[in-house]
Structure formats: structure tokens, C-alpha cells
Amino acid sequence: MSQPALETVDLHAGYGDVRVLNGVSLTVGRGEIVALIGANGVGKTTLLRTVSGLVRAKGGTISLFGERIEALPPHDVTAAGFVQSPEGKQLFLNMLIEENLLVGAHNRRAYERRKQTLEEVYELFPILAERRTKLAGTLSGGQQQMLAVGRALMARPRALALDEPSLGLAPIMVDRLFEGIRKIRQLDIPIFIIEQNVFQVLNMADRGYVLEQGRVTLTGTGKELLENQHLKSTYLGL
């Protein structure tokens, strides 16, 4: 019972001959919010795609609650309990909002409890309940992001990853979204979050990692990282 929710050890991955991840080791503990920070193109999204099985790991291991998952195809990773809300939302825009959510509950474990989960998601994001019979493409950017997070929750994740949830959102929507994320943590779901919004995410996160050129270069608690001089000058411009 002491294994972390998510653990990568010396993870290598890339596209063709291009190496993107050069030995990433990190952990997300049970009940933790862990932030991943880094500039564009350092491999943050590739890391999530590798954990999800969309990109094959070239070396190293990925464990979910102690079980190795690096060889699983994406749908089995989701069924095992690691679910991500991908970068750029990736909604099914020509399907209804409720259909988007139900697709999220496709794996067998989640499908049996889909009605109950649907209620929970609607409670978390009431705007989705209001618009349930509308096409996903009719939502605003912030509402679409809520739908993307809601769809991920529909899979009943044991560990949740969010890839840049605040990208392109108005500040008020960012606040509302982060409020939703705090509520998800209360459901005892560990959250691994990639964010450009460094200040806000480190304030919320228990711990953080800084990724540079496919490697973890810095780690610490949210507060420690906020105090760190290198991070301040590089990412906060202070």
C-alpha cells in the first residue's frame, strides 16, 4: 500500500530519431497534487503521452500504484486508472456534451457507474448540466476545458493528469477551474498537472518538478520552488 500513485523511473521516449525524454524520474504520491513546469518543447506533453501509452517508452519504467503500465495500449492504461485531460482539450466537438462525458466512461469499471459519476461531474461543473444536450463545439473555451476535465473524471481515475488546463482561458475562468481542481483533490484523486500558470499552480500544488530538455532539473515543495531563484528568473520573470 505504500507505492506511489504514479512513478516513472529513468523514462526515455521520443518520436522517430528525435529523443524528447532523457531519463525522467518522478513520483506522484497518493492524495497529492504535483505540478510539472517547463518551457515549451521540453517534453511535458510527451511525458503524459508516454505514460498514457500514446507514445511508446524507449526505456525506463512507469508504475501505477505499483503495477507496471509502460507496455499497455492507451485504452488499457485508462482502464487501469491513469486518465489524462489532454493538451488542447481534444473534445469530440460534433457530439453532445453529455455524449462527450459518456464516452469518457467507456471502460468497463467506469461504465457500470456512469450515471452516478455523471451526477458528480454535473455537480462539480453545473454549466455542463445546463448545456448537456448541446454540441460540445458550442461551449466557450473555459467551458470546453471543464468538459475535458469532466470527461477525464468520467473514467473514474485513480490518478488524474491535466495538461495545461488554463491555456487560453480568461483569468476568471482560470480561478473557477482551479477551484474545481481543488474539489477533485478532496475526492482523494491524486493530480498531476502541467501548467504555464506557474505562480498559481505552485501555490496549489504539494510538490513540483521542473523539466528542462527532457530531464528533471529541479524538484521541491510548491513553496520551495516559488522561492527558488533559478525558477523565479526563468519562469516568473522576477
Added chain:
Amino acid sequence: MDPLILSFAVVNGLLIGGIYGGVALGLSLIFGVLRVVNFAHGSLLMLALYAAYWLQIWAGIDPYYSIIVTVPLLFGIGFMIQSVIIAPLIRRESALVVEPLSALLLTAGVYLVIDNLALMAFGPNVRSATTSFALPPVMLGQIPVNMPRLIGFGAAIVVAVGLAWWLKTTRMGRAIRAVASNRDAAALSGINVPLVYAVTFGIGASILGLFGSLLATFVPITPQVGLNFGIRSFIVVVLGGIGSLPGSIVGGLVIGVFEAIASQFVPATSAAILSLGLFVLILLVRPSGLMGKA
């Protein structure tokens, strides 16, 4: 032109057009979900026609009863073509959308292999199946309506409506639409994308199984019959709007009626040329097809 003869041509054109649309449904479904143009589409119909024919010769099964064999048989063939032949191509291009050209060339290869194997196995003779059912024409006013074609027409409508309903309401149907909409997001949602691809291909092929049985009594069965239907299906699908099931039926009706009327004025072969002209004309005005989304 005698209005009675013309209306007879229109009715016949509607029936044939509906059948074209029904035959094209699978092509539209497969393209809509997999983005693969299945050049072997007509070849699968040819196999289904032969299956219905041989079931009658060997087992004495009436073509209309052979549906219970041809539909699952073609589902299996379609499932295998996807999971054995096309899937490796999709895996190789993993995160990207399949290169349309390479998939087209691959299915063109499948078409060549199937058609020529059929030629080897069955010979070039024209065959036809016969049904033991008495199917006299029904009279629509003064116009006799050919019963086997009416059945084919009805089947096309039923399959189009049924398939659309199934895609709309079932868990698998929803998964298929999700995969069509965004493959990676579907995989992240826990959908087994390779399985959905194979099932979709199987469903598309199984519709041809149905039409193989229904057409076996009035379409001359030869190893080359598929190409004609395949190319016409392609025209019908593009005309109606790629990936749209109602569009497939509408496209079929337009082509069917147009050719039936045109062939009252010019020889049937020239009518086919004219219908290609119509095809180009409509696409110039509506590039996404009659029912396609812009």
C-alpha cells in the same frame, strides 16, 4: 417523351439509386471513421454475390435466406482485412492520421488480389442466382414496380436509418463516433481504437453481405462486377457528402434517377458519362457534397 415512360424511368431510377446508396453506405461509414478509402469495396460486394450464388448451388439455400450467412461472413472478411492488412499501416503512422494515399494503394492491392483470385476460382462466366419466391411486380398506378429491386431499395433505407440510430444510441456506436471525431482522445477515454476500426470495417462489409444476397437474383455475377459498383459507390459517397449516411442514400438517388432519365434520351453508356458530368458539376457548386458539412 411519353410521361408514362418517363415516370416509369423515374421509379426505376429511384429503386436502382436507392440500391446504389445502400451499397455505398459501408464505404461512407469506413471513410468517415477510418479515413481510409476502401478501393476493395466493390470486390467485397462481388464476394457476397458469389457467396449467395454458391450457397444456392451447393446447399440449395434461397438467396433471400442466404442473408444469415452472407452478412456474418462479410463482417468477418471486413474485420480481418482491417485488423490483418490495414491495421499495421495505421500503427506505423501511430499518432498521425493515416496517409490517405498509402491506404488507398493498399486497398487497391486488396481489390486486385480479390478480383483476380475470384477470376481464378470461379472463371469468367456470367452467373445468376434464382429465387424460389414468386415476386410479381406491384402496380403503382399504371407503372409496374420490380419487386426484387423494391426489396433492395427498402433494405437500403432500413439499413441507413437503423445504422444511424445504432450509432446514435448504443455504447459501441458512440465509441465509433468518438473515434471518428478524435482518435487520440477516444483512446485516452478508454476506447480500444484498433478494435473499433475492425468492427467498423466489419459492419461496412456486412452491409455488402446483405446486398450481395438481395442483388444476386438480378445482377449478373462475374468476377469483375465489383469494380462497377465500387466506382459508382465512390461517386455516390462523394456526391452525397463523405461520411454522411443520409448523404449516401441521397447521392444514390440522384445518380440513379439522373441515369434512368438520361438513358431515355441517349444510350445507357453515354448516360453514365453524363452522370459523371453531373457529379463534377455538383461538386463545383457544393465541394463537400449534397449533405456534407462545409
